[in-house]
Amino acid sequence: DQQVKQNSPSLSVQEGRISILNCDYTNSMFDYFLWYKKYPAEGPTFLISISSIKDKNEDGRFTVFLNKSAKHLSLHIVPSQPGDSAVYFCAASLSNDYKLSFGAGTTVTVRA
C-alpha cells in the first residue's frame, strides 16, 4: 500500500524557470517530510525537510510547502539549473519513528 505518491514520473523545465514537484500522502499521522535527490549510480542525497508544525521551509533555491489538510507537499526549485537534472524522491515519517516511506520519484530534466 503506497502511502506516499508522486503522480508525475517526469518533468521537463527550461533552465532558469521554476520546477514544481508534487507529492501526496495518505497517512495523516505522518508529520515529518523530506525530499531527496538522486543522480544515476549514486544513492539518494538529502535536499530539504519540513516538520508538520510548519507550512513552508526554504533553503536557497529550494522551498518545500506543506498543506496538511490536503495531505500534499510540493518542492519548488527556482531558478532551475542543469545540475538539478536528477530523480527527486519525496519521503515521509512519523516524528518519533525512523522508517521513511518513499514515493516512486519524479525525474527532472532541465533543458538549456
Added chain:
Amino acid sequence: GAGVSQSPRYKVAKRGQDVALRCDPISGHVSLFWYQQALGQGPEFLTYFQNEAQLDKSGLPSDRFFAERPEGSVSTLKIQRTQQEDSAVYLCASSPGLSTGEQYFGPGTRLTVT
C-alpha cells in the same frame, strides 16, 4: 569525511545462490537502515539497527533475507537461495540519531538474479 560505502556495487547471481551485501556506515552513526529499490520505484524499508541491535525487521520480504550488525558498525545483508524477484538495488543508510531525521545513503548494490 567518508560517506556510507557499499560493496559490491554490482552483483550477478544465479538463481538459488546465496549473496552477501556489505555496508560501511558513517563512523559513529548509531542508526543503520537497509532499503530495497525496485526498478522505477522508491526505496522500501527492509530493516533497522540501533547500534548492534536489530530493532525492526518488518520489511524483510521473506525468511531468506537476513541482516546483521554484530559490532554496531559494519552491516551485512544476506539473501539465501536468491530468486529473480530479488533483483533490485539494495541501499544502506545511516544516521547519527535514534529517531527521525536525515538519513545518509550509500550508492547501493545492484543485484541481478539470472
